[in-house]
Amino acid sequence: MAIAKKQSIKVQIYNHLKDAILSRQLPPGKQLVENDISETLKVSRTPVRAAIDLLANEGLDIKPNKGAFVTSPTRNEILQAYDLRKKLEIMAADIAIEHLSNGDFIVMEDCIRIEKEALFTKDMPSYLKANHDFHMVYTNKCGNQFLIRFIEKLINQTSIYLILFDIVFDKETSAVPYGYKEHREIMWMFKQRKRDELVSCLENHFDNAVKSLRTQNEYKDLKGIFR
Known part of the structure; x- marks a missing residue:
């Protein structure tokens, strides 16, 4: 049950972030800070990180040791x-x-x-x-x-x-x-x-x-x- 619930939270966070990017609510270059998201949703950072990893496969800009950002091309x-x-x-x-x-x-x-x-x-x-x-x-x-x-x-x-x-x-x-x-x-x-x-x-x-x-x-x- 716990695994299923964690999976559901991950998907919900992923969908929220993706919808925000698709609807242009988040700007190019915006950093997705795990702590901010987890504190806002009152969840651990694990599902937040998993959701961001899913977005990384779709073109989110991941900078080693710096974090995840909405891609910001010149x-x-x-x-x-x-x-x-x-x-x-x-x-x-x-x-x-x-x-x-x-x-x-x-x-x-x-x-x-x-x-x-x-x-x-x-x-x-x-x-x-x-x-x-x-x-x-x-x-x-x-x-x-x-x-x-x-x-x-x-x-x-x-x-x-x-x-x-x-x-x-x-x-x-x-x-x-x-x-x-x-x-x-x-x-x-x-x-x-x-x-x-x-x-x-x-x-x-x-x-x-x-x-x-x-x-x-x-x-x-x-x-x-x-x-």
């Missing part, structure tokens, strides 16, 4: 990540264009549908999964396991930047979601086997993704997210 780091991802995905797409099947296009279409709904309802978790799955459909068809692995890692990394900075998910934004439309164009170029146009679509897609990032938001105190 704009140059963000640009480098997107630029590398763009180049690698174009490479994968050039190989995959001859190997995509009707079944692959059905999966891509489904991803676009889910993505569109998630964008307009501001359902970030659903959007991130649909976005990930769309890009991995053609990435997986390139047949190069090293390329696949690197691209997926970059997708996961840039997803963190979307969580922290994409203006489409601002609560008061007037920005109109557009990403799903670009995915539809990308899929169409795959279907038509138009390599040059496909490259152009992918370049525009990643360039627009960077343009939609904003690095200033309103944030909460760490203790405030548990009230």
Whole structure:
């Protein structure tokens, strides 16, 4: 019973922290102090540490002997990540264009549908999964396991930047979601086997993704997210 209860506390803390990051209540660079969290919740540091370890696997910045922080990339780091991802995905797409099947296009279409709904309802978790799955459909068809692995890692990394900075998910934004439309164009170029146009679509897609990032938001105190 004690183990189950400890597991439940860990999951609750994890969900609180993750939701706070997803909803942009915690700022990039914010330190997650175990003592503060455990004192606020009146629990031991063990489940708090376990929850932070779970978040570390999803891109939380862990500094040895210094603590855990919400990742805080510089704009140059963000640009480098997107630029590398763009180049690698174009490479994968050039190989995959001859190997995509009707079944692959059905999966891509489904991803676009889910993505569109998630964008307009501001359902970030659903959007991130649909976005990930769309890009991995053609990435997986390139047949190069090293390329696949690197691209997926970059997708996961840039997803963190979307969580922290994409203006489409601002609560008061007037920005109109557009990403799903670009995915539809990308899929169409795959279907038509138009390599040059496909490259152009992918370049525009990643360039627009960077343009939609904003690095200033309103944030909460760490203790405030548990009230």
